[in-house]
Amino acid sequence: MSGHGHGHGHGHGHGCCEDDHEPAERGVEYGLYRRIDIDKLQCLNESRDGDGKLVFKPWDQRTDREKFVESDADEELLFNIPFTGSVKLKGIILSGEDDESHPAEIRLYKNIPQMSFDDISREPEQAFRINRDPLAELEYPTKIARFSNVQHLSIHIPRNFGADSTRVYYIGLRGEYTEAHRHEVTICNYEAAANPADHILEAITPQTHFIS
Secondary structure: OOOOOOOOOOOOOOOHHHHOOOOOOHHHHOOHHHHEOHHHOEEEOEOOOOHHHHHOOOHHHOOOOOOOEEEOOOOOEEEEEEEEEEEEEEEEEEEEOOOOOOEOEEEEEEOOOOOOHHHOOOOOOEEEEOOOOOOOOOOEEOOHHHHOOEEEEEEEEOOEOOOOOOEEEEEEEEEEEEEOOHHHHHHHHHHHHOHHHHHHHHHHHHHHHHHO
16 A cells, blocks of 8 residues: 555655655645745734734644634735745635635735735636635645746635625645745855956956066
């Protein structure tokens, strides 16, 4: 037996497996929450400050009911999710309560940092009507070509099934992650920039010989 079926194994703590093309445990596939710059994540219209960060959690905690976010003034929520590198987003799972507070629609936007409710009139990259899913069982596959180079993802929940507020327990993101290498390139550039000074000294020396 291969051991990488749909069981609940212990491989979700390792970060190397997301780039593998071999079949993997679902918990590993939904490991992108570890690639979120969680300190900079924003959730607009959350009833309690900071709760929006709590729903991006490990796969084995997806049915946990102690951590959740609830909307405040109305049923809308808007998540601004910065990643620490580049993501190819392949699927999303969203879980709420099994009642009218469960989100009924989600709209995904790509690479719009600091998005606000003033921006939601823009056309999303993709939108889904979603079903009640208290056990986090339903995945909504993305159009991968539109989400192949995502540094920042915004998730807008415009409505629920009729309640005054919306409650979300879990948002799972499946995809591939690529480290950002910009800093390494910058360091190489700085190292290379020190060399021209040496060449300038060498260039001055022959001129001195010509003068003499």
